[in-house]
Amino acid sequence: MNDWTVDPERVSGDVRLDGYAGTVGLSETADVYVHGGAVTGELIVDDAEYVYTDVPAEGGGPPGERTVDTAVAGEEDGYVRDVDGDLVVRNVEDVFVADAGAATLSAPGAERVFHDDEATPTKPPDDYEVSVAGWEQTETARDPRDGVAVLGARNEVTIEKAAHDITVYVVGWGNEVTVEGSDADVTTFFVGRDNRVSVGPYLEATTAADSGTDNELHREPIPPEALIQTAESEAKSGLLFGRHRLTWQAPTDEEWCQNCGADADAVIVRRQSDAFYLFGVPVWTFDEGGAAYECEQCSTHVGRVSLSESERREALR
Structure with a gap:
């Protein structure tokens, strides 16, 4: 049920907030995914199950009637990409907020907020060379130079022949990222739950921050x-x-x-x-x-982990 001061626009399927201005109300969706830099003002989560966020959650008043300029209601998930102003979210399931997703965040109605301030990515996730957003998307890329960003649920991304240090940034739930390659560091950020990042045996991998639960970074053992x-x-x-x-x-x-x-x-x-x-x-x-x-920890010989000359030629094609 909506308590907005204006009648909501009802959208069948996913709600995509892109190009909205003023104070916007979003309600009645399933999960809500907020892209990096999406909300220029305050993001207010009045009513949600869990909030997983890379933006620190500040205090806020109790849920109640909110004055909004525009209200949108949906049936499935909500994706927030561009709101020039404040965004009020209520009567939804989980909310996932990427790094710099809002100027400030308050979540007075959330059952629980997950936020790990151990580290933040060096650039907005939407600016990475490989960027996937949505539901059950599949993508394969080779040797990105900066990073991989995944936002949404049940997406699958495969990175082949990684030879440069990269950031893997996962926002949402049930996503899987596989990285194969050699002589590179993989730095992982999780925002959400039940996500998995798997890296090959010749890659170094660390979790820089984990704003959520049941996320896994798995490194294949050296054969x-x-x-x-x-x-x-x-x-x-x-x-x-x-x-x-x-x-x-x-x-x-x-x-x-x-x-x-x-x-x-x-x-x-x-x-x-x-x-x-x-x-x-x-x-x-x-x-x-x-x-x-x-x-592998004491051997003076570990098999070749760098690319051969023919592999380098293939990578440069």
């Missing part, structure tokens, strides 16, 4: 093959006749490194042998050698 310089089959390849001292490495199922004592994703064993071979078959073994263990 054991990345630590192996010479496999057993390679070491023994081409042997015909004579005595040979061989060294090779093999993966193990160990989760604890006997060399450095660390819990590790990839543990390999280094083996040596000194044997006499006849047509590739060891007929006499002088010394089977020992077993030396190493992991």
Whole structure:
């Protein structure tokens, strides 16, 4: 039910506030997503379940009648991109506010407000090279130079061959971002719930701020093959006749490194042998050698993580 001072404009489907001015009232939608820099004045959340925000929530008066110039009511989600003035939101489900989404925010009617002021992005999320907004959108991009912004719900974004440090900024719920590449740092900001960012094993990843719940940053483990310089089959390849001292490495199922004592994703064993071979078959073994263990944290060799020359040419096409 609306308590606006003007009759609301009713919109079927999603409500998109873009190009509105004055004091605007938004009501009766499901979730509301506020883009970065969308509201020049105050954002007032009179009645919502939860508010997830990168804008600090200030105090405000109790919910009640609000004088608005324009009122809009919808049936599904609300997307706020451009309101030159104040915005009053009521009778909605959850509200998600991106960085700089409003000059000030008050949420007197919200059941709970989630805000993490640990860090903020260095630029508005809508200015990133890859930007996705909406419901169940899918996008694939290669090696963006600055960042990835996702706003909405159940969107899927894949970043291939990332080789530059990037920011991943996720606003909403149920979104998934996958980043593959090497030699780059991925800095993640979450505003919302049940979002997941997955990065490949050769990328560094950190969560700078998490304004929400049940968000996950997952880094794929380094595969054991990345630590192996010479496999057993390679070491023994081409042997015909004579005595040979061989060294090779093999993966193990160990989760604890006997060399450095660390819990590790990839543990390999280094083996040596000194044997006499006849047509590739060891007929006499002088010394089977020992077993030396190493992991990704203590190994002096981690497989190539930079791009090859052919990969660099492909990336520049």
